[in-house]
Structures are given as structure tokens and as C-alpha cells.
Amino acid sequence: MHKTLLALATALLLSSTVATGPVLAGESETRIGVEAHEVVPGLRDAALRSDLAYRVVESLTTEVGPRLAGSEADARAVAWAEAKFHELGFDKVWKEPVTFPKWERRSEHARVLGANAQPLTITALGGSPGGTVEGEVVRFADLAALEAAPAGSLAGKIAFVDYRMERARDGAGYGPGSRVRSRGPSAAIRAGAAGYVMRSAGTDSHRNPHTGITRFDEGLQPIPSAALSVPDADQLARLVARGTTRLQLALDCGWTGTATSYNVIGQINGSERPEEVVVIGGHLDSWDLGTGAVDDGAGVGITMAAGALIGQLPAPPARSIRVVAFANEEQGLYGGKAYAEAHKDEVGLHVIGAESDFGAGRIYGYSSSAPAYAEPADKAIAEALAPLGIVHMPGEGGPGPDIGPMAANGVAWARLAQDGTDYFDLHHTPDDTFDKIDPEALAQNVAAYAVFAYLAASNEVQHGFGSAPRDTPPAED
Structure with a gap:
């Protein structure tokens, strides 16, 4: 979703x-x-x-x-x-074409380097470019902290946003969590980062990372961006708390032109x-x-x-x-x-x-x-x-x-x-x-x-629930 x-x-x-x-x-x-x-x-x-x-x-x-x-x-x-x-x-059954940019995932790996060398479980965010980057990890507690980082302060480093999503029956916690995914990479680029990782936007404690689409603001050069499983985010946070921690992030993924799929429709x-x-x-x-x-x-x-x-x-x-x-x-x-x-x-x-x-x-x-x-x-x-x-x-x-x-x-x-x-x-x-x-x-x-x-479908009045063309559609955020 x-x-x-x-x-x-x-x-x-x-x-x-x-x-x-x-x-x-x-x-x-x-x-x-x-x-x-x-x-x-x-x-x-x-x-x-x-x-x-x-x-x-x-x-x-x-x-x-x-x-x-x-x-x-x-x-x-x-x-x-x-x-x-x-x-x-x-x-009645029919199809209607839908054309969009095509993104592919091929492989993804991350590992801590140095004295505490170990693999981490990650997944590329949809829309991320491929590439291999190495750098010191800088942890941020939330998106606001990363967005406040001065330009150039993360040069050659890997930004890590460690925001923990809240559980809710109506999914209210997903808004803040998904913003870390959608806005975090651009904020990291503005601060000069070479790569971006985040605690997954999820509420589990399993070693399963959560993917999802991200965006890069116009005019920015995209950087490899990935999500850590929740236990791996905890592990990385503990390592960073102990001292300088270097990470290698290797993603093979990216946009490969356009594709056409279909809305498939059935009608009674x-x-x-x-x-x-x-x-x-x-x-x-x-x-x-x-x-x-x-x-x-x-x-x-x-x-x-x-x-x-x-x-x-x-x-x-x-x-x-x-x-x-x-x-x-x-x-x-x-x-x-x-x-x-x-x-x-x-x-x-x-x-x-x-x-x-x-x-x-x-x-x-x-x-x-x-x-x-x-x-x-x-x-x-x-x-x-x-x-x-x-x-x-x-x-x-x-x-x-x-x-x-x-x-x-x-x-x-x-x-x-x-x-x-x-x-x-x-x-x-x-x-x-x-x-x-x-x-x-x-x-x-x-x-x-x-x-x-x-x-x-059985109501007795045409346009009975208020459907009517809008003169001016609502502005998009």
C-alpha cells in the first residue's frame, strides 16, 4: 500500500x-x-x-x-x-492501460566494516539507484534531526534515521514512518551524504526489512537508499553508540525505462x-x-x-x-x-x-x-x-x-x-x-x-451520494 x-x-x-x-x-x-x-x-x-x-x-x-x-x-x-x-x-471484463517508469531490484547487501565487522539485513527502497558506498554512519533520532543537519556536514558519510514507528489500529503511525522513507534520502543528500539507511517503517521485531517507494527532490543526485530490519537498526544504533562505525552499502537496482500494465476491471x-x-x-x-x-x-x-x-x-x-x-x-x-x-x-x-x-x-x-x-x-x-x-x-x-x-x-x-x-x-x-x-x-x-x-447500488436517487464534477480539483501536496 x-x-x-x-x-x-x-x-x-x-x-x-x-x-x-x-x-x-x-x-x-x-x-x-x-x-x-x-x-x-x-x-x-x-x-x-x-x-x-x-x-x-x-x-x-x-x-x-x-x-x-x-x-x-x-x-x-x-x-x-x-x-x-x-x-x-x-x-463484462476489460483492461485499461497504465504506463509508468519501471524500477528493478537485483541485489542488496550491507555490512559493518572494521573491528565489529558483520552483515546487516537491508532492502533497497523502491526508486533507489544502485551503487556501492562506504562511509561513517551518522545516526539521527528522527527526520527532523536529519533535516536540520547543515549542508556539507555529512560529506562522505552515511545518514541513518532511527525513527521507531508506533503501532495503531487505524495505521496512524505510518504517516510519520513513511515520511522518513519518502523525504529522508533528499534530506541526506542536502547534507552531503553518500548513502542513506533507515529503520524500517514497520512495527514488527523480525529480521525482515520493509521496502517501499522513495522520492528524490528535483535537482538532487540520488544516492543508494535502503531500509534496515528493526533488529538490524537496533544493532547498528548500539554499534554507533560505542564509537565510530563504518558501513558498506551495496545495491544493484534502479530505473530501466517505462512499462505498461493494466487496470483489470470486472462488472456485474x-x-x-x-x-x-x-x-x-x-x-x-x-x-x-x-x-x-x-x-x-x-x-x-x-x-x-x-x-x-x-x-x-x-x-x-x-x-x-x-x-x-x-x-x-x-x-x-x-x-x-x-x-x-x-x-x-x-x-x-x-x-x-x-x-x-x-x-x-x-x-x-x-x-x-x-x-x-x-x-x-x-x-x-x-x-x-x-x-x-x-x-x-x-x-x-x-x-x-x-x-x-x-x-x-x-x-x-x-x-x-x-x-x-x-x-x-x-x-x-x-x-x-x-x-x-x-x-x-x-x-x-x-x-x-x-x-x-x-x-x-440500490439507492433511489441519481447521484445519491453526492458524486459531481469538481470545477477545481483540490490542490496536491
Whole structure:
């Protein structure tokens, strides 16, 4: 999952400006009919009994494995997704191209030199250049301390940011942790550093480093940049505390031109207004260290299964259910941005969107950007989710990463908040594998997404959740 400042800032902005929007002229209250509510108990129970999502995630992670954007495995994942949508009975399946810079990882090593010589477990940050550097390690407690380092003060040295990420159910600790990854290398370059290492943005204590994309500010010459596993960060900090410590960092990785992948889309056609769609989805790509089970095979499995179960009902909802397996979320929301651009003239046809991209933990909260006139429908959805242990949390949160770009265009969003207490133990590590998926928790997610999507697609008012083109999209941070 790629949660940069841009995604977080957009989410906060949208949650504060869309949810409290005025009633549009001529709009009646948005409600959901009795007939739709009568379908919910059976749909919810069928989802809780089903192991479909579990089988979908098993298939993706076993048959394809890790799916680094632009790789051969990414292409196989696209073919897998097309075939799976057809197998699951979706009425319409298609692809939309997404082009982006291609980054490759080939090898990575780090070792302490001198009297305390020993290897350290590291992984290159996505976007890092290759190269081998040696230098004295200078430890900084956090990003602010590194950013305060005078220009030239780290000449020939390796900057080490030793910030410890905090655990939180809603993942709030990831913002500060990911900023160390995204902004730290540029701060190190400004201070003259030859290389950059950081304590991984994670909450585990295993010897598994966490990768993730980084950025280099325009005009700066990139330097080799990597993340240490948490135990290795502790080890390096102890060594630095004992005296001068020299490190060798050797990375073979880098950008290799451009690649084209695809957003893969499956649709269950609506019975009355098929051109109007409720969008749900997850991202198909993953980092290359694990097999991308919780990030984001789970999201793909949850939303594919939810759409398929709706498609198995005796009658579909009035509007279509569109499931998107987004391309290359990890390296910059490329799939979400491409979808938003391709469908920018169809904002009014997108009823509402929601993305599953925070692992496979149980959903505990529901919120949306629904305006005041849509409160009856929004509350009806919350009430239908309550038997699953989901609490209505109006006014909280924001859109998922790939939903963010279309939300910036004016599409309404919903948030089905997953328990991420343990998510950052696995996130972007070799430990993100299928055995970490809890089948019962996954089924609860499917039930929630199926109920949400079905009811949202059954609302009785066009543009019922507030989707409308924006004259001026929110500024990006």
C-alpha cells in the first residue's frame, strides 16, 4: 500500500470538504428501498459462509506470487485477473492501460566494516539507484534531526534515521514512518551524504526489512537508499553508540525505462441503470519481497468475491457493481490516477467508490463522504453493517489510495476501516505471505463489501451520494 503525504492529505481534505457539502438544488433525500433491505440478510450470511475470497487470494499468491509493477509476474497477474473475473461470472471484463517508469531490484547487501565487522539485513527502497558506498554512519533520532543537519556536514558519510514507528489500529503511525522513507534520502543528500539507511517503517521485531517507494527532490543526485530490519537498526544504533562505525552499502537496482500494465476491471451489470456504477477494488501489484497476500491480494480477493456474490443473486441491483484490480499502486498510485483520468467525464455516473487496501483484518468502522441529503441511505448502510460488528463513524477517515484521484474529481467515497493493529508487522516485507490470512476475518470483509456495494447500488436517487464534477480539483501536496 502506497500512502504518501499526497494520499493522506487528499484523504483529509476530502473528508472535511465533501462530507458536509450542501444539499444540491432539486435533490431529494437519498434512500434505499425496502426490497433491497430484504436481500441483505441472505447476502450477508452467504458471504460469511463463503471461502471464495480465501480461494482467490490463494490462487493469486500461489500461481503468480510477488507482482512488482512492470515485471513479468505483473503481466501474468493481469492475465490471471482477466481469467478470474470470467471464471467468477462477471458480465463484462476489460483492461485499461497504465504506463509508468519501471524500477528493478537485483541485489542488496550491507555490512559493518572494521573491528565489529558483520552483515546487516537491508532492502533497497523502491526508486533507489544502485551503487556501492562506504562511509561513517551518522545516526539521527528522527527526520527532523536529519533535516536540520547543515549542508556539507555529512560529506562522505552515511545518514541513518532511527525513527521507531508506533503501532495503531487505524495505521496512524505510518504517516510519520513513511515520511522518513519518502523525504529522508533528499534530506541526506542536502547534507552531503553518500548513502542513506533507515529503520524500517514497520512495527514488527523480525529480521525482515520493509521496502517501499522513495522520492528524490528535483535537482538532487540520488544516492543508494535502503531500509534496515528493526533488529538490524537496533544493532547498528548500539554499534554507533560505542564509537565510530563504518558501513558498506551495496545495491544493484534502479530505473530501466517505462512499462505498461493494466487496470483489470470486472462488472456485474445493473438491472435498471447499468451505466451508473458503484466501484470497489484493490491493487493487483505488490512489492517483490513476499507474495503480496495482505498487500494487496486480500483486497483483490475481498472485492472480487463481493462482486461475484452479488452477481449470484436472483436479481442484480439497479446499478452496476464495478470491481477494479488497480495497476501499480505501490510506486505512485498509477492505476488510480489512470482510472480517474480515463473516466473524468463520467464522474456523475460513479455513484460511490471504496477500496480495500489495508490488509485482511476485520472491518470495525464505516464512514463516507455522503452529504446531508444522503444521510438516510448512509445510515441504512451502517445499520446493515452493524451485525458484522461494524460501527458507524461519520466524518472520519478518507478514500482509499486508488480511490483518492477519482474522489479528487468529485466521486463520492466510502471507507470500510480495517483493524490494522498488526498490518505493519507484515507490510512490504518477505513475511507478507498467504499463511497470514485469517479466513473468518476475510469472510467478514467480503460480507461488508457485498452489503455496502449492493445497497449503494440500490439507492433511489441519481447521484445519491453526492458524486459531481469538481470545477477545481483540490490542490496536491
